[in-house]
Amino acid sequence: MVVRWMKVLGMLGLLLWSGISQACDIEIKDARLRLPPPMADTAAAYMVLQNGCAHERVLRSVSSPWAKMVMLHDAAMHKMPKLVLKAGQSFAFQPREAHIMLMGVGRVMTAGTHVPLVLHWQDGRVQTVDAVVQDMRQMGQGE
Numbered sequence: 001m002v003v004r005w006m007k008v009l010g011m012l013g014l015l016l017w018s019g020i021s022q023a024c025d026i027e028i029k030d031a032r033l034r035l036p037p038p039m040a041d042t043a044a045a046y047m048v049l050q051n052g053c054a055h056e057r058v059l060r061s062v063s064s065p066w067a068k069m070v071m072l073h074d075a076a077m078h079k080m081p082k083l084v085l086k087a088g089q090s091f092a093f094q095p096r097e098a099h100i101m102l103m104g105v106g107r108v109m110t111a112g113t114h115v116p117l118v119l120h121w122q123d124g125r126v127q128t129v130d131a132v133v134q135d136m137r138q139m140g141q142g143e
């Protein structure tokens with residue numbers, strides 16, 4: 001009898017655990033967008049992604065209502081087909097390294113503007129984050 005209850009409790013625990021791991025999400029920090037020069041229709045966005053899930057998560061694409069097209073770019077401006085984040089891993093899109101490239105930006109950005117970025121994960125989940133436009137010229141940061 002006791003053994004049977006132990007089994008039931010064990011299964012409940014397993015269910016609970018898998019429920020928690022499935023409800024996990026990617027933590028997004030420091031989402032920002034480099035203020036583009038006047039008349040430019042491209043802009044680079046940066047952020048830190050932290051995978052707090054117990055399993056791998058794959059970022060397939062990013063979109064934005066502000067841009068005709070958004071691409072993941074590596075430091076050489078080449079398209080990254082996806083970003084694989086292993087369990088517990090974090091990744092930083094940052095100046096002079098991999099970044100999120102907005103192309104065909106149709107609206108005028110100023111410092112402090114919030115630009116929504118929509119992250120599309122391979123498992124079908126979608127996450128929206130507001131990237132804040134920053135004038136990075138004073139900080140001496142390049143692309």
Ligand SMILES: [Cu+2]
Binds near residue numbers: 077099100101
């Ligand atoms: Cu780029």
